[in-house]
Amino acid sequence: MRRVIYVILAILIILGVAKSCLRADVANFDKPELRDKADTIFYDYPGQKNVTVNGVDYLQSQAQLGNFGGTFVTSTIGEGPKTFNPFNAKDNISSTMSEIMYDGLVTTDVVTGETIPKLAKSFTVNGCEYIIHLRHGIKWSDGKPITADDVVFTWKDIIFGGYGNTSTRDSVVIDGKLPTVEKLDNYTVKFVTPKPFAPFLRMLSSPIAPKHIFEPAVKRGKAYFDGYLSTNTNPKEFVTSGAFRIKEYVPAQRAVFEKNPNYYVINKKDEKLPYLDRIVYLIVGDINNQVLKFEGGELDEISLQGANVARFKEMEKHSDFKVYNIGPDTGTMYIAMNMNNRKDEKGKYYVPKIKQKWFRDKNFRQAVDFAIDRDNMVFNIANGLAQPLFTPETLNSIFLNKNLKPYPKDLNKSLELLKKSGFYWDKTGKLFDKSKNRVEFDLYTNAGNTEREAIGVMVKQDLEDLGMKVNFKPVEFNSLVNKLMSTLDWDMVIMGFTGSPLEPNGGKNVWLSDGTLHIFNQRLEKDLNSPRDGFETKLDEMFIKGALATDFKDRKKYYDEYQAIVYDEKPLIYIYSPIRIAALRNKFKNIYPTSLGGVTHNIEEIYIKEK
């Protein structure tokens, strides 16, 4: 008897403690709503302009004057940076952090997406010739001037020399030849590409390295350069041109950046920016911890997903942060069918002959497309925080073909298209093809990605309305990649790519018929010369022409055409693009979120105003 009383007492104590710890979360009864583009707030970013003060060519911020000082704390999920050397960075976070420290010659206008001068004062493009005029009198963080020598050294010795991550070099090789770079005088540099090549201008946004610091490292060879300016390097060794430079790096905890006293952006009173003294990146392991840290006040900024958005929106009313809708993400989600009609080494078809007939049939692909209920997925899977997608270019892309209109689910159209190709239904509604084969196939996605798994379930339901039998199989990410890239024994898959809103040429690995990610009709090494499908040839043509044209209008024509082909042929059926949502504390001012730049693109202009 006494024991029972003790147990009850103990439980009561624990319940009491637990109750006092937990404050009820704010209930949220709002239904998710479909947000469209109009909901996105476009702030009127005043931009920056060139001014010359005492012979020095500064960039002048046109934003409101602010107070100096303070710290901005943000975070990154995962292991943190692998290197602070901008030329070695292979992952997102390493590039982000090195881009804070090293500016490129040009940058992207966050409103229009045009290429505008940054470290360069101005540039002129004339066919294959790019003349870059540098700013007079601006300095590295150690006080040495930034000159044409630095630019020539960076491009000729580091990038064209193949040091570090060679992806920049690989992407400017045109017909096997590299562009040339030449110093005209101390503040003028000339680049010449072997052929007109439009994406080159944007490539000039690659960071510029201080020659007097990097030269000894380059002389010691590529192996040494791979470990140069790693995360173990003493922060004092960094000489930078960007708004901030590394001050302290503590593995698995944080990276702290301090302001560069010689930065070349000034405010309207000609005071040197940035306003903030410090940026801190906390390195956190997962999204949940990130959310807790933001709620605990340790973070100033966070990007939000799914259910958290509704909760933060509710909390926003009585807290010190604001939730921003930054517009569509650059990520795309799609369904692909395996249109491969080739045989493997053993003479066996990658895709059984029967299934090939379905997947290579345009009517079949269109029928699948019309059967898919994108709006429903946006509602139920993305909590309304996404937009249906019909084109390979993302919705914020400056190359988006706006003539390709969205359309709703239309089962009747699907049925019609299938009938046209000779498919028929038996009494129970099961779908058969012309040769009396039951239409049954596997649908894959990577297990663990709850979003794609949810899409898979809905796609399966939608397609079963057409009488198809879909076996939905989420498999482990790495084995799926192996299927898609090497063994090629798959039928249908749900995957996603990240794209660029500025440069469609980045997608050439997907769309060129011999591309490494030509996922819907992957050609392995031995098949590179196999015959192309009609629309593949057209896509090849558009991508080659699009890269060679330099005028935006000409390029737009080619890339519009490529989007129209994909819209019609449906090699990839696009589903939706998520909308990016971020929360930021109110004390930060000069915030001008844009779809292309995010929330903190103008980090040097952001200042703190406490209430």
Added chain:
Amino acid sequence: MQILLYILKRILQTIPLLIIVSLISFFIIRLSPVDPLAELRLNPSVSKETLQAETQRLGLDRPIIVQYGKWAKSFVKGDLGVTSNGEKVSTKLAERIPNTLLLTIIVIFLSWVVGIPLGIVAAVNWKTPFDRILTVLTSIGMAIPSFFFAVLLLIFAVKTGWFPVGGLTSSNFADMSFSQKFLDITHHLILPVTVLFTLSLAGLQRQMRGNLLDVLDSDYVKFARAKGISEFKVIFKHALRNAVNPLITLLGFEFAGLLSGAALTEYVFQYPGLGRLILEAVLKSDINLVMASLMMGAVMLIAGNLIADILLIITDPRIRNGS
């Protein structure tokens, strides 16, 4: 002399054991379908040349047995190799080991200093209300999963604002004075230590109580009591020495858990220790890093057992004479 010979024999025995452990782990990791380059392969902007260069750099184009041979050769030489990002494994581990040791040593110290006396007191006051309350509390402590308890405490930290939400140091740590630094680390350590301490204390207290109860029931204790020796002497001189043997074995395991025992809690609290590093390495199939940590775990376990056995020889004359 005999002891030294024994130790030597035990050390020699570990060599084949380590070889088998390393072989099995290496093959399991490599045979798993995890492709360290999968992420790169699905990135539209990565070129074929880059992929090839990466495959060669990581040695993925060679048979597994050759990869193992290469790894084993450098391991024997004391070189742990480089991670898939090209950083030295030894530096990576050296960054994290002190943090993990700080956490685990504090926990082990606290739980032994508190747990053993509590166990003794509970055994001596068997079936009193004090013992029963302790039994309930320790049962809860043993039953609650560490990650769940950790998450509860994290929510507590967020809602009250009394504790930092994970981590080990504040962002302005570098500018603090020594005493501020000390306080800052203490502040960050309280929650993770609480989680691990609760769990480890519960087990230890139960173990100590059980052993001592066993011994207190034996004939020689009854005899000692009948002789009229004071209760204090009976317990500390006669009973305790005999009850402590299983705890020494336990201590050996605690030693093995010094580097790996806190992994789950470390992860929830975003503690910059080995747990997070190794979990991320396993997910990416970063072979050198995973192998290094597995070997370290194996060596620690073997060493812990060896230490426990040696301590047992010293404390227990029965074992000493038997060997």
